[in-house]
Amino acid sequence: MENHNTHAQDAHGSHGGSMKSYVIGFLFSIILTIIPLVVVLNDMLSKKATTVLILVMAILQFAVQLLFFMHIRDEEKPRFNLMALIFGLVILLTIVAGSIWIMTYNTVG
Amino acid sequence: MAHAVSRTANAHGGHGAGHGGGHHDEHHDQESLKTFGFWLFLITDVILFGTLFATYVVLRFSTDGGPTGAELIEINGIIVSTFILLTSSFTSGIAVLEMNKGNKRGLIGWLAITALLGASFVFLEVNEFMHLVHEGATIGTSAYWSAFFTLVGIHGLHVSLGLVWMISIMLQLGRRGITPVTKRKVSIISLYWHFLDVVWIFVFTIVYLMGVM
Incomplete structure (x- = not known):
């Protein structure tokens, strides 16, 4: 039974994600790159606040790649x-x- | 993996008529086991980059009176290469979507775009390194620059090796088409490419953004 299930999934292509999830992930990753750039290049925040902010943005970016591109959620x-x-x-x-x-x-x- | 093992066991049991199908499943399990093995390689690569990041962070002020990163880094070129790599991570995902649709031409085309973006990233990085060396910051200048060139250079080396690998997969796809084996190879290289993008995000944040802050 299991075999049939996994094959059906492969056939529907649900394993590799959808165009929508790739586009959303791509938009997120662009936004998460632009925010730290703007903050750092314009000296908008104190040094400590900037450091925390850009590290949080990098970790979120990591999560985006993992969820939308590497499909960690789809694992059995x-x-x-x-x-x-x-x-x-x-x-x-x-x-x-x-x-x-x-x-x-x-x-x- | 327990799934995989029990499925393989079933195939070996060979319930009469299911023999042909059993062979196919065994093959399928081999491929998913290989994908898992590649994932484990990526985890060891995470640890490798972890040690390089730790070294860089510890040595970030050890410039020995020589040039600092803030003085020599030209952030504009780095911004361009960051967006190039982000886009290539996206296009390698599109290649996998085309593969799932069974579109061989689309798959090879998107892989080629990914490889071109990757090549421009490497080109920009080599240019940046030449600029730095010209300005008097070589790998032997100070502990800071040793850590800098090792971390950024090993990432660049990963991208360059990925390019060679991607081109050979494209050649294989052209000859053999989309088979379970080439399918597994494409999903592995796309996994690798997303991983390199993640590493670059941290290089960009910790080395470049914090460097010019």
Whole structure:
């Protein structure tokens, strides 16, 4: 039974997303690139606020690519792709945040 | 994956008449397993870029009295290449849509547009690097520039390798048409291309936008 289901899905092309979702994703990614550009190039906010804003925009942009282009939502259970991704992100955050933390206190001593 | 395993087991069980279909499913499962394997490669690449970003962030002030990023970076060229890469991520998605419709000509055409955009990105990056070296910032100038060229350069290398790979898939599509195997290859390269776009967004934000702030 399962086989029939997956084949039917492939035939309808629902696996690869639709034109609409690609266009929406593309528009989002353009907007999320223009906002930080305008804010940084015109010095609209304080340095700290700008840093937070552009990092949030980058993370949203990552989410847009993941949802609209890489179709992370369409994955069947068990979601091994999603689990592997979360594992990778945990390592990434540990390396980046850990390095910054260690090196910040290193300069004091 | 548990799905895949149980399905393969069913195929091996060979319930009489379903033998031919069983073979097909086995093939299908092989392809989805290969896609998953590629996803795992992307995760290791996330970790690779994570270490490079960590190095860059830690060394961002270590310019050794030499030129800083803010002095030499020309943001206009970077803005152009950012939009080029964003657009190429979109066009590689359109290529997958054309493939799902079974339109071989459309698929190869959109892949070619993606590859052209990717090539212009690499061209702009090489130009930028030549400009920086001309201004006296080489990979050996300071810890900052070593981290800069390693991070940005490894991303550029990924894009260049992706171009070679994409062109060879286009050649294969021309010869073999849209088969389960070439279908899997196209979805993998499009996944890779979206991934490179994501990495670039962070390079753009952390290296360039924060660099000129």
